Amino acid sequence: MLLESLRLFAHQGFPGTSTRQIAAAVGIKAPSLYEHFPSKQHILERLVLIGHRDLLAAFERTLAECEPDPVAQVRALVRTHVLTHVTYPLLAIVTNDELHHLAPERSAEALALRARAERLATEPGLRGARQGVFSPTELVATTAAIASMGVRAPYWFLPTPEQGPADLADSFAELAIRMLRPDRRSPG
Amino acid sequence: MLLESLRLFAHQGFPGTSTRQIAAAVGIKAPSLYEHFPSKQHILERLVLIGHRDLLAAFERTLAECEPDPVAQVRALVRTHVLTHVTYPLLAIVTNDELHHLAPERSAEALALRARAERLATEPGLRGARQGVFSPTELVATTAAIASMGVRAPYWFLPTPEQGPADLADSFAELAIRMLRPDRRSPG
DNA sequence: GTCTATATGATGATAGAC
């Protein structure tokens, strides 16, 4: 039922999905949904919490297992970010795009998780810049660019035998380092 | 009325916006809308066409005014892509996110424009890779990453006196080149 | 836990007066 809702929310959006559609996908009638969730919004809230908890937990595991070098950390974090997004693309889409359809009191926890994840994931870039191993053109914009790669990936990426999720994650991790590192050839 | 619809579609999505809300924002009653557009979908169709036409036209102008060097072309195209997205952020959001709420016959023209724009914008990267001035880790993924920067920009970027749209466009153009160029320090 | 029946209101769109 969470899975069916996820699929529908991802394809049609939260307001574009009716409780009848969810029920039909599960194989029951709409009123029976309210035996499991008190409202349609609560279903979305649950999904959005799962998505944010997954990402935060993945970031925490990544940093715990990684050597403290900023370059290694950024590589590992970008890999984790991309892998999380393309491994559960529908969850990533719903988590990112439909969160704002929740009433403030039901999105607050997810937003807090997001803020924590963001701090965790951006810290190594900051530290690397302070240490001089990174010299991005503009750190905030570069951080946003790196995050954007992963956030958009679920919308276009289809794994193939030649390029699986791990391959994309490796490629994007390499791109992140290229973005952050000074390039001797281009001035400024 | 297009502007009011744009604002509402961007913030609430197409299914989450009612004709009554649009009418109220314009200062009329809902039935009067149908004097100007035959349906709610036709309003979205118009917006989505404007968005896609703007981007394609901007790409065409950019290439017409640019020297044929791949590096210069990619820089100019990324600048244009980013500028278009952050100059009309609501239009970019609606054009990208709400297009799929149109019936196929009303999204076809926009999709055709998108395909043309995509070909135009990716060609210099391909040519540069063939010529050896670029050596991305993986060209398709890198192209997607570069596009992602611009597509996501309307969601977070707020111009300030220190960093206006042109500054962000310059930063992202530089990042695109860094992504595409070979980096002597990192093997592979 | 599921159903049928239903409450209550919103939805996109139309008819027809002015």
Added chain:
DNA sequence: GTCTATCATCATATAGAC
């Protein structure tokens, strides 16, 4: 071009039987 009145349908959610 705008309105009021309205249609037919859909929405989320509840009541109560089984």
